[in-house]
Every structure is written in structure tokens, then in C-alpha cells.
Amino acid sequence: MPPCLAPAVEVLPDAPAVARRAAALLTEALCDPQGAPTGLATGRTMEPVYGALVDRLRADGRFDPQGWCSFNLDEYVGLPPEDPRSFRAYMEHHLGRPLGLPPQVLQLPDGAAPDPAVEARRYGAAVRRRGLGLQLLGLGSNGHVGFNEPPCEMAVPCRVVQLSDSTRRQNAGAFGDDPGQVPALAITLGLAEILAARELLLVVLGAGKAGVLRRALQEPADAQLPASWLQGHPQVRVLADQEAAALLA
Numbered sequence: 001m002p003p004c005l006a007p008a009v010e011v012l013p014d015a016p017a018v019a020r021r022a023a024a025l026l027t028e029a030l031c032d033p034q035g036a037p038t039g040l041a042t043g044r045t046m047e048p049v050y051g052a053l054v055d056r057l058r059a060d061g062r063f064d065p066q067g068w069c070s071f072n073l074d075e076y077v078g079l080p081p082e083d084p085r086s087f088r089a090y091m092e093h094h095l096g097r098p099l100g101l102p103p104q105v106l107q108l109p110d111g112a113a114p115d116p117a118v119e120a121r122r123y124g125a126a127v128r129r130r131g132l133g134l135q136l137l138g139l140g141s142n143g144h145v146g147f148n149e150p151p152c153e154m155a156v157p158c159r160v161v162q163l164s165d166s167t168r169r170q171n172a173g174a175f176g177d178d179p180g181q182v183p184a185l186a187i188t189l190g191l192a193e194i195l196a197a198r199e200l201l202l203v204v205l206g207a208g209k210a211g212v213l214r215r216a217l218q219e220p221a222d223a224q225l226p227a228s229w230l231q232g233h234p235q236v237r238v239l240a241d242q243e244a245a246a247l248l249a
């Protein structure tokens with residue numbers, strides 16, 4: 001993959017402006033009847049994005065809940081779909097119920113599958129079979145995308161991963177602020193499936209991500225910062241608020 005030295009970065013004044021812009025781009029992807037499935041993400045960053053997306057889709061005459069097809073990036077291992085802390089529950093809460101989506105059109109790995117490694121292979125194969133159009137991404141504080149924790153090479157496929165202590169701390173909010181309650185394992189799409197998407201949309205909010213965003217975009221791509229592999233994608237767009245973009249040259 002040729003290096004793309006200047007991913008398009010759109011800096012917007014604040015989180016609501018970023019959310020509206022991301023929602024506009026997602027709406028075009030989700031309302032295109034010929035479009036490939038959309039790749040979706042979870043996390044606090046996506047909450048305003050999905051809020052804006054729900055408003056926008058409800059107002060868009062092209063939106064057809066029956067035509068929805070999406071694949072999420074990841075899921076915790078060990079949490080059944082009905083567990084409110086699962087990413088499945090997050091997606092049903094933020095998109096499925098508000099939009100009246102039919103059951104099962106929001107596709108995620110099954111965190112309660114009896115053999116997570118088998119489930120990861122099944123899910124990765126399903127994503128590769130369909131291919132992704134627009135892939136929405138957040139940015140972990142340690143540079144992870146999906147749950148691809150550093151170090152992570154760019155060719156890795158969907159698999160079971162061990163979550164780092166810093167990620168378990170970052171995500172402890174949904175687990176009573178106790179990192180020890182955050183599952184130690186997750187199933188995540190790999191950089192292989194993510195980089196195979198036609199278009200990538202990285203959304204980054206807040207001063208806390210400014211340093212890692214600068215490194216991801218402006219330092220040589222490296223396994224120690226998985227998001228830096230996005231530099232090699234021919235169509236990557238970054239949406240950042242002013243705080244997150246503060247350290248970009």
C-alpha cells in the first residue's frame with residue numbers, strides 16, 4: 001500500500017459539529033442502495049455521532065431500515081448480547097431501537113460464542129465476503145483502532161485479542177469504574193479487514209486524544225501505534241474537533 005502522507009483532516013469547532021459532519025457522511029453510505037455494508041464503531045466518541053445520525057436518517061426520505069447492513073468492529077468476549085455493557089447492547093441502544101432496525105441487521109461478533117476463536121474466524125470471513133464500504137473508526141488513547149492493541153502489524157485479520165490494562169482503564173466507565181470488571185479478551189476486526197474497506201472515517205474528539213492523533217498521522221507508520229497504519233489507505237478522512245487537532249502541524 002503506498003504511503004498517503006497527508007490524510008484529509010477536517011477540523012471542526014466542537015464535538016456537535018464533528019458529529020453532524022460524520023452523520024452526513026454516514027447517511028450517504030447507509031442510504032446508498034448499491035453501497036457495500038458500512039463498518040461501525042462503539043465508544044464515547046460515537047455517542048454524539050449516532051445521536052446526529054438518528055436525527056438525520058429519520059429526516060431522510062431515502063432511509064430504509066429493512067435495507068440496513070452493517071458490521072461492527074469488535075465485541076467483548078464473555079458478555080452475552082443482552083448484557084447492557086456489551087457493544088451489541090450499545091448499538092441497539094444508540095441505533096437499533098431509535099431507528100427501528102430489524103433484529104440482526106446490526107452485525108457484531110458474538111461475545112458469548114462457545115469458542116471465541118471460531119467466532120472470530122466466522123465473523124472475519126463474513127466481513128471479507130461482503131467487503132466494507134465506509135468504515136467508521138474511533139481512536140484509542142494508546143493508538144488502537146477497533147481493539148487492535150499495540151504492537152499490531154497491518155496484515156492481521158479478525159481474531160481474539162487480549163486487552164491492555166490502559167484500554168481496560170479507558171473503558172471502565174461502563175463497568176462501574178472498575179477496570180478489573182472489563183473483560184480481558186475481545187474479538188476485533190484486524191487491520192486487514194479495516195484497511196480493505198473502500199473508505200475510512202476516523203473521528204477524534206477532545207484534548208486527551210491530541211497527542212495520539214498527532215503521532216498516528218504525522219509519525220512514520222509503526223506497529224506500536226496501530227492507527228498509524230491508516231496513513232497507507234488511499235481514502236482516509238479524519239474528522240477532529242479543535243481540541244483533538246491542537247497538536248497537528
Ligand code: GLP
Binds near residue numbers: 042043045138140171
Ligand atoms: C474502544 C473501542 C474502539 C473505540 C476506542 C475509543 O475501546 N474498541 O473501537 O474507537 O476504544 O473509545 P472512546 O471513543 O470511548 O474514546
